[in-house]
Amino acid sequence: MKFKIEKHLLKKADELAFITIKNDGEFQIEGYNIPNVGLDVPIKNDVLVKGIKEKTAQENINAMSIADAMIFIMGIDSKFKNNEEYKKFLNAFKDKVKVDLKAYMGYMSRKYFDIGEYTDSLIYLKAMITMNPNDVDGLYHYAIVCQEIAKQYQKDMDNEGMNNFLLEALLKLEMVTEIEPDFSLAYYHLGYHYYNQGQYIKSRSIWNEALKLGIDADLGAEIQENIGKMDFKIQYEEGYNLVFQGRNEEGLEKLRPLEEDHSDWWNLLFMIGLAYKNMNEIEEAKKYFEKILIIKPHQVDAIVEIGLCEAATFNMERAIEHFETAAKIKEDPEILCNLGMAYLNNGELDDAIYYIERAYELDPEDEITISCLKELNKYTK
Template sequence: MANRNTETLEDRIGKYLVGHLDTYIFDELSENFLKKNGFDDILTGVPVPVNKKELTKLSIKSLAVNMAVVIGCDVNFQHRDNYIEFIIRNYTKDFAKFLVGEGIDSATKNGYLYACILFRAAFLIDHENADAIYCYGRACKDCYEAGDSEEYVGLFKAEALEAFEKVTLKKPDFDMGFYFLGYGYLNLGMYVKAKLTFESFLKLSANEEMKEEVSQWIIKLKEPVKIEAGYNMVVSGRFQEGIDTLIPYTENENFNKWWPLWHYLGVANKELGYLEMAEGYFLNVLKLSPSNLESMDELVKVYDAMGNSEKAEKYRTKISVIKGNMEKDKALALEEVKQ
């Protein structure tokens, strides 16, 4: 009988994948077929996916593949759990290995989104399949490296990072999980975590060329790690300590183009009551990152505290315009994906 799924899963990127479902139609299998094959307990009243190109070639295998594609596109599909039960009953959880192989084949042909679909399905079928998670992280990485929308890139980066984190937990002796996770942290400016993760990779890996590459990054991360420590001081309320740590880098050409450096200096000075200093730091942020909503929001607070209602309103208006444009861009990007 048709069931509701037992669990609702978070899904960041499903909206970029569901377009693949346009090639399927859904219909219920006959009562005789279900009873004859022993599927009536899980598929009665449950429409199954049929590829429009294979209407006359339906088989148990093609049904399983189609179901996998559907749940890989939409991890919260209404009949997800029924589909998973059908797949496991016919092929055991080993079907996940088949899907991983198909996904790898798709990725080698630059079919990264379809690869993501298959790897997601494999993980849903077998939660312990670390290869599915690792390959999913790699495919998400390939997707965001080929993407051009800020939201698209950000969501696939988040998926890749989470996947590699899961891999290191499930396979703590697998060096490549730490390799890609280290770069994931690096790309997000999480330098302390990147350094620690790269150090774990060095302990595990036997690849001398990659170890040399990562060792060079660890050396380069020495100063960024100190800067991130300064950010964390500000976040934790140690404002003067954070200022003392970050100020020297404002004269360093390697780091004084980093907008977070100026932002956290602005926050620290604002919290200590040095409003004019804070204003200058936040304006520096906007020179480097003109649409930076975080610093604009802080400027509104600074100008409110100064009693400068005109400038406070100026930045409130800018924030509203930028948010409106972002929503329009999201809608446009989503429409392009659907097409």
């Protein structure tokens, strides 16, 4: 099973120490053969320290302590070198002491979740679904804890971490619905994920599925309220899908009626402007992109689009001004290529070379940059 969030957990390995148990030593588990070279096994640092302080290391560092730490490291790092050996150990251990490892991992996860230690809670669930990939309950609760951790990253303004945990939750909830198509709570949460991604049509469909399957009355009322409030967003999504399909006039029929009530929704204004630009109604398109800059003065995509509109009407000086403004906000290969090509079309070869080569430095595999370099080479040979 693949995990999107493992890099965020690896630091938890610092909470473990490793000791070596020997093949011919006193420590043995019936049904498990320690490798001839011995086996490095983990121990949680607090268990080790407690044993040293109380001078009862042998009592504290027992099979259960080792089993718990094995589960913990497997939950941290699914690719840890000894994981397969640890699975053999754990299978023998549970048979010997008659312990339900799934129940134990669930208990430990709930224990940490209840005190707000969400990362530790997640690690036990991650170990559970690593050992049992089709465990629907494990996958579901793992996704829920991922969502809680995403909130923490959001508070810390760490967008990368937040997005990684949200994507992880989304993927695991989708797995739940594939394994058990009647799991209505998974559809409930998935609806929010799709909604937050701007997939309003899919969100409505998923929420309707949750209602059809049957769900708690309060959650059902919440879903119905959400669906009722999103009609205009569904119409927006239908409109921009039509624009991206090249059906610009049909797209405008969906988008333009929304403008009266949502005149400050820059995404809507952008799609209307793009539709007009695609239809070669350049002045009309510029009006919409300029409206965006009144609302969001540094909205770089709108600035670039105005530059492209100016270039389309051969006003290269104005195009260069807008591309330069955009490049100062965001040094992006595509923006730099637009700037370079505007300079090239304006007969300013040195500036064209500088910006296109800079774009290549940033991303030598970018297809637009490679195309611009080929065009530039016609003038430099």
